Amino acid sequence: MTTDYKIKVQNVTKEFDLFKTRSDQLKAFFSITHREIPEFWALKGISLEVNPGETLGLIGVNGSGKSTLSNIISGVIPQTTGVVDVRGDTSIVAINSGLRGQLTGLENIRLKALMMGMTNHQIDDMLDSIVAFADIGDFVYQPVKSYSSGMKSRLGFAIAVHINPDILIIDEALSVGDDTFYQKCVEKIKEFKSQGKTIIFVSHSLKQIEMICDRVAWIQYGDLKKVGSTEEVVSEYRDFIKWFKALSKKDKHKYQTDAKERQKAFDIKAYQEKVTAERQKAEPDNNHVARDVQKDFYSGVISETMPWRTRIFSGLVAIAVVFLMLVNISGHSLSGVLHQPSQIFHPTSTLVGPGVTKSTK
Ligand SMILES: Nc1ncnc2c1ncn2[C@@H]1O[C@H](COP(=O)(O)OP(=O)(O)OP(=O)(O)O)[C@@H](O)[C@H]1O
Numbered sequence: 001m002t003t004d005y006k007i008k009v010q011n012v013t014k015e016f017d018l019f020k021t022r023s024d025q026l027k028a029f030f031s032i033t034h035r036e037i038p039e040f041w042a043l044k045g046i047s048l049e050v051n052p053g054e055t056l057g058l059i060g061v062n063g064s065g066k067s068t069l070s071n072i073i074s075g076v077i078p079q080t081t082g083v084v085d086v087r088g089d090t091s092i093v094a095i096n097s098g099l100r101g102q103l104t105g106l107e108n109i110r111l112k113a114l115m116m117g118m119t120n121h122q123i124d125d126m127l128d129s130i131v132a133f134a135d136i137g138d139f140v141y142q143p144v145k146s147y148s149s150g151m152k153s154r155l156g157f158a159i160a161v162h163i164n165p166d167i168l169i170i171d172e173a174l175s176v177g178d179d180t181f182y183q184k185c186v187e188k189i190k191e192f193k194s195q196g197k198t199i200i201f202v203s204h205s206l207k208q209i210e211m212i213c214d215r216v217a218w219i220q221y222g223d224l225k226k227v228g229s230t231e232e233v234v235s236e237y238r239d240f241i242k243w244f245k246a247l248s249k250k251d252k253h254k255y256q257t258d259a260k261e262r263q264k265a266f267d268i269k270a271y272q273e274k275v276t277a278e279r280q281k282a283e284p285d286n287n288h289v290a291r292d293v294q295k296d297f298y299s300g301v302i303s304e305t306m307p308w309r310t311r312i313f314s315g316l317v318a319i320a321v322v323f324l325m326l327v328n329i330s331g332h333s334l335s336g337v338l339h340q341p342s343q344i345f346h347p348t349s350t351l352v353g354p355g356v357t358k359s360t361k
Pocket residue numbers: 016017018040042060061062063064065066067068069
């Protein structure tokens with residue numbers, strides 16, 4: 001791995017819990033161990049780098065993990081383990097992400113630009129240009145939830161290119177627009193490339209990949225199958241698609257089911273041990289390899305479950321709140337109850353009617 005990368009992804013995994021109900025999700029959040037919930041590993045340890053000014057294509061069959069990886073790189077979702085080092089602002093254009101359905105097109109433009117640190121004055125200056133690029137007419141005044149996927153894509157792309165990010169991530173956004181819009185986007189992407197910007201381009205269209213990308217990463221059911229020159233990787237991927245298409249319906253189903261089963265059965269501890277062993281081999285004099293790998297795996301990660309200390313603290317706060325409520329209801333002073341705790345069960349007065357109390361003493 002080099003040091004002058006724009007994006008580095010190292011040993012990145014992503015686990016999704018396959019909850020059946022909302023209450024299962026809530027229980028798992030508070031429980032000490034929630035491993036009885038089925039796991040699904042959308043990414044099983046991806047390592048790659050993107051160089052400054054490079055356009056990297058992401059290809060792979062449906063459900064292979066392309067969107068998960070691009071969402072992690074753009075900070076939309078956290079990784080489960082691994083290092084994600086992104087040197088610059090990212091802007092992601094995806095068919096179904098980034099825009100708030102309740103807000104109008106104009107409000108979305110303002111929100112996204114404000115989130116990127118622009119001032120209202122700067123936003124006013126470029127508003128007309130964004131609206132003209134999106135070319136969605138009066139729909140710009142309507143809530144985004146009423147847009148077609150092509151319109152969402154147009155608006156998303158228009159916003160993303162105008163806020164001028166260092167890194168542009170395009171996830172299938174060109175596949176839903178019409179030809180005129182597609183050409184406009186391609187021109188803009190070329191302009192970005194000539195300005196030396198870094199682009200990650202996710203697409204099922206190998207023609208688009210070949211036209212736009214300098215290198216390609218092929219993601220296959222959570223693994224990085226191959227990364228290399230566009231020509232080489234696309235050619236190998238085409239061979240795979242040809243082979244897959246030639247399978248019988250039953251064999252296709254088996255191939256996909258086996259891959260998904262492996263994603264469910266993925267053992268993160270075994271993977272960490274494998275990475276540790278490999279690094280130890282590469283760095284025989286390093287006595288702290290296990291510690292370094294543990295740090296790389298978990299230090300940059302935001303836990304989606306409540307950490308132990310937070311659980312204990314939240315529990316103590318909840319007990320204190322209930323205790324103070326009971327003291328208040330009992331009518332005794334806090335010091336009195338602390339002195340003689342049984343007082344909490346003997347209120348000083350009882351309620352006999354609306355706003356009327358009767359002393360029990
Ligand atoms: N929130 C989630 N909960 C559970 N599983 C998820 C979640 N998001 C994604 N997945 C699963 O993770 C895997 C990877 O999904 P992802 O959307 O990254 O694939 P993709 O390569 O972008 O697919 P496509 O080409 O169809 O867009 C899929 O099996 C998907 O079902």
